[in-house]
Amino acid sequence: MTDYKKLALYYLKAGKRRCIVTIVGVMITVAVLYTALNFGYSYVLQTRQEVRKEADYEIVFLSEDTDRLAQIAADDRVLQAYSGAYSGEEYVSDEERFVEVNYKNALYVNIRHPYQMESVMEAMKADYGVDARLNNELAVLYLQDSDGLLGVVLILVLLVAYIFAIFAVGMIRNTVQMFTLEQVKDYGILRCIGATKGQLNRIIYRMGAGMELTGIAAGVLLGTFVSVILGFLKNVDVGFHIGPVIPILIAYLGDLYFVMQECSKIVTKMSPVSAVRGEYRIKKEKIKIRGNGLMGRLFGMEGAYARKSVLRNSGRFAKTVTAMMLSITATVICLSTWGMVRDTKKNIDDMYGRYLEEERCPVSIFGDVESIQSDYLFSAEAIKEKALHYYVTEAKLIYSATGNLVDPETYYGKLNQDYIEETSNGTNIEITMQKWRERNTEEYRDGTDVEYKKAIFNLNSSSISIDGCDQNDLDYLSEFIKSGTVDLDDDGILVIGGGSVMDYSWTGDEKLTLYDLGKHFDTYDLQVGDTIQLVDYKEYKKRYQDAYEKMIAESVLVSSEKDADGEYVSEERATKEGRSTGLEQYVIAERIRQELIAEGYYRTYTVQGVLDFGDQIIPEWADIYMKRDSYFDLTGFDEQDMTGVKYAIDLDSVPISYFDMLSSDLTDVLYGYAYARNVMRYALAFAAFVFILSSVNIINTTAGNLHMRRKELAQLRVLGMSRKRLIHTVMLEGVMATALSNILGFLFGTIFTIYIYEYLSMLLYIKPTIAWWAFGVGFAASALVICGSIYVSLRDLPVDIVDDLKLEE
Incomplete structure (x- = not known):
């Protein structure tokens, strides 16, 4: 008997359970590797097609010499060419700036070997003495964006494939080694009857190759199926490609050769007699007493x-x-x-x-809802389109305004002392209140516009954010009710009595990382039954708007800036007394606020519920909450006058690209x-x-x-x-x-x-x-x-x- 090929198959059949386990292991490694390579390769091919739809050329040659461009088009290295205008920017190092370049008859070409487009471009530039540019977006997809990148990428792919091969071939090594040790006597007998070392080697190599090729084939089949499914989920056209199989075969079969060589040494380095006697099993060592x-x-x-x-x-x-x-x-x-x-x-x-993203700009007497909606918010169509995204679970309109307190002490005067001392927000509010309390006793420097300063102190200390809530909003706030109820009367409000803040780290009292959880604080010592008085927003807005328009009409032009067409780009105006209109508007606003208070144009609201947000960060956009109908009655707005929109986001499904839109x-x-x-x-x-x-x-x-x-x-x-x-x-x-x-x-x-x-x-x-x-x-x-x-x-x-x-x- 001189042909021992069938022995390899015989041994594999004899240990078929072990072979199946080994093949499954190889199949898994190949499937994972081929899925990644096939999906990546398919993505590159699809991206190439998309790029070519926009600009189907690889190299553009720039010259005003039409004869020379015609010679380039006829070159054997060029597959196809067409002419057209070219414009772009080039960096001039001597001048350290970009300059615009324009060519009326540039030549756009595709070459026969696009993977060599960079080297071909350099060679043709030297041959014809013309300038040229690569289609960089396409060149990257052909690994042409830097010297030697193709080789680096291939080495990396082979390295990754070899790492996977180590796992797979390691399993085959164990299996074949066990087969070899179990059948070593058979190999000894074969040697005794004339089998050469080469023939025994081929038996062992065939066992390893048989399992590996079977595992590779099964892995490629499974990997193709998985990559097609992955492509369907990622909108990538994926099919079977032979290219990703090549590095797998190189790495796996290359590693297999050396591993099988090691396995074959078990029998080829042993004399036939020793193999028949089973002397390989003897381990010469001293007997240890344990x-x-x-x-x-x-x-x-x-x-x-x-x-x-x-x-x-x-x-x-x-x-x-x-x-x-x-x-x-x-x-x-x-x-x-x-x-x-x-x-x-x-x-x-x-x-x-619940609402991780929102676009909000509270309205005030200094602006109108129409300008807010046009300048700060998306259109109704855009809001509706965004709400339809699969990761947006809810979208709600926001109705908020900045009102004014009659007496700031009734609200801001009840700040919790710990909140004042340990948070920057509490400290800032207390500083504002302290300036308001000392507005009439402060010693102002010469030249200071005292009336304007007092107006700012009054307006800052009396400003308060108001949210109009529908029933769903109130139901949501009921989760945080500390005392009282969210079932509000027409003159009832909710106030914030506590919650967490993130701005406590400035105190240095805590060991903090860059991103830490909020720390809870009690904020305002307000109780159910306390009252807060707000200036009548509708009357305030009406009087202020009339006074502001009158002031602008009577103001004088101080300076202006015009564009080339004579249109005003910006201008500065002032009252006849010399105060700029930008400052005068706040003096007017405070004067009207005081008038309204003196005339009784304010409303009294009763605290019917105190909220504590617990671990949730205290909202920056609202100080008090009231029923939406009460909000409309106070401000004079209606349902068309929303001032923002907020979205509930499903974090488990939101794509990373979504965050490019957030700020x-x-x-x-x-x-x-x-x-x-x-x-x-x-x-x-x-x-x-x-x-x-x-x-x-x-x-x-x-x-x-x-x-x-x-x-x-x-x-x-x-x-x-x-x-x-x-x-x-x-x-x-x-x-x-x-x-x-x-x-x-x-x-x-x-x-x-x-x-x-x-x-x-x-x-x-x-x-x-x-x-x-x-x-x-x-x-x-x-x-x-x-x-x-x-x-x-x-x-x-x-x-x-x-x-x-x-x-x-």
Whole structure:
């Protein structure tokens, strides 16, 4: 017999269960790698098509010499060409500025080898003595944006593929090595009857290649299916492409060659006689006397024997523990970090409430609703369109105005002292009130416009934000009611008595990170039954508007600036007394406020409910809340006069690109959450990937190891150990591996999680969180893999142990 090709297939069929597990492991690695490469390649192809729809050229040659451009168009390196005008900007280093360039008859070309467009452009520039530009947006997609990038990208792709190949081929190595050790006598006999080392090598190579090629084919098929689904979800046209398969074949088959060479040395470096005798099994070492250890004290003789079995093959035990430890470490890190990220979502909800985004500009006597809606808010169509986004769960219109108190002390005079001393907002309000209290006793410097200063002090201290609420708004506020009720009368209001703030960090009393949770404070010592008087907004607005128009009509032009067409760009006007109209408007407003108070044009509202927002940040946009009908009655507005819109956002589905439209202080945190959420999804997938690969390796190695210990196990049964007791004894080896890998995995996972928290705390609203339940998940999964693989292998022990006793050691 000189043809041993069929022996490889025979051995694979004999261990088909082990082969299937190995092929599945290879298939998983290939599927993950091919999905990423195929999706990325398809995305690049689709983007190229989109770019070419806008500008279907690769190089534009710039010259006024039409004959020379005609020669370029006829060049063999050019696939197609057309002429047209070109305009753009170029940086002139000597002048350190950009200058505009224009060509009426530029030549736009596509070359035969677009992956070489940069080198072809440089060569043709030298050949024809013309200037040229790449279509940079397209060049990037052909890896032409910098020298050597194509080579770097290919190296990176091959490196990633090789990392995956190490996992996959490592599983094949274990399987083939077990096959080789089990059949070493067969190889010895083959050598005795004339088989050469090369023929034996080919048997081993065929076993490895058979499993690997099968796994690659299955992985590519699965990866194509997954990438098509991913493309459908991401609106990318994905199909099967042979290009991503090439680096996979290079990395996997290249690594397989060297690994199979190592496996073949087991039989080719051994003499045929030694192989037939099974001398490879003899391990020359001194017999060590070992005690029973902890396992013996806990589990008796079975535990002591399991411990000694582990110590006899400490290398295999260490590999099993290390592989599972890495998986558990990754699991603990990912689940703990995921827990922190999920806590961030809860913290954001707790801190900012239901409506995470809003566009608001409260109306006041100094402006009108129409200008606010046109200058600060989106159109009704835009608001409706935004509300239809899948991540927007609710949109509500806002009705808010800046009113004026008759007596500021009735509201701002009741600030809580801790709020004043420990928050910047409380301090600023108290400073404003102190200036108002001292307005008549302050010593003003010469030249100071005292009337204007007093007017500003009065207006600032009396200004108060008012929100008009419908029933849904009141129901939402009922969650925060501290005392009283949200069932308001026409003259009833809600006030804020407490909540959390973020501006306490300036005190230096707390150890804070960049992003911290809010701290709770009591704000105003207002009680149910207290009254607040507000100036009649409608009358105030009417009188002020009439006075303002009269003042502008009687003002004089001080200075102006005109454009080239003679139109006013800006102008400065003043009253006849010399005060600028910009200052005079506040003097007028305060004068009218005092008149209205003296004439009794104000309304009295009773505090019927006190709110405490708890962990939620105190809203910056509202001081008091009233029924919407009461708001309309006070201000004279109606439902068409909204002053903002707010949106409830589903953080689990909002895309990262959404945050490009935001400008609030919360934007960075929301972006950080969305980014971390996406990263963690990939991290969890990678952790699952590592765990599956480790599990496949452990299952494979365990099955092979127990198969090699058949005679040892048979001897134990001959000595009187029952089948059930034997399974229990060997299972204790798995218990040791499971316990040690979980302890180390949880230890390292916790350490790394702490370091990750130090980084994430600079980006997100988080607290340090260790997923203690991850220990249970890791323990259950590792026990299932390690102990399960042992149990399944031992369950298949033959009833007849005579054949196993005949095995030579």
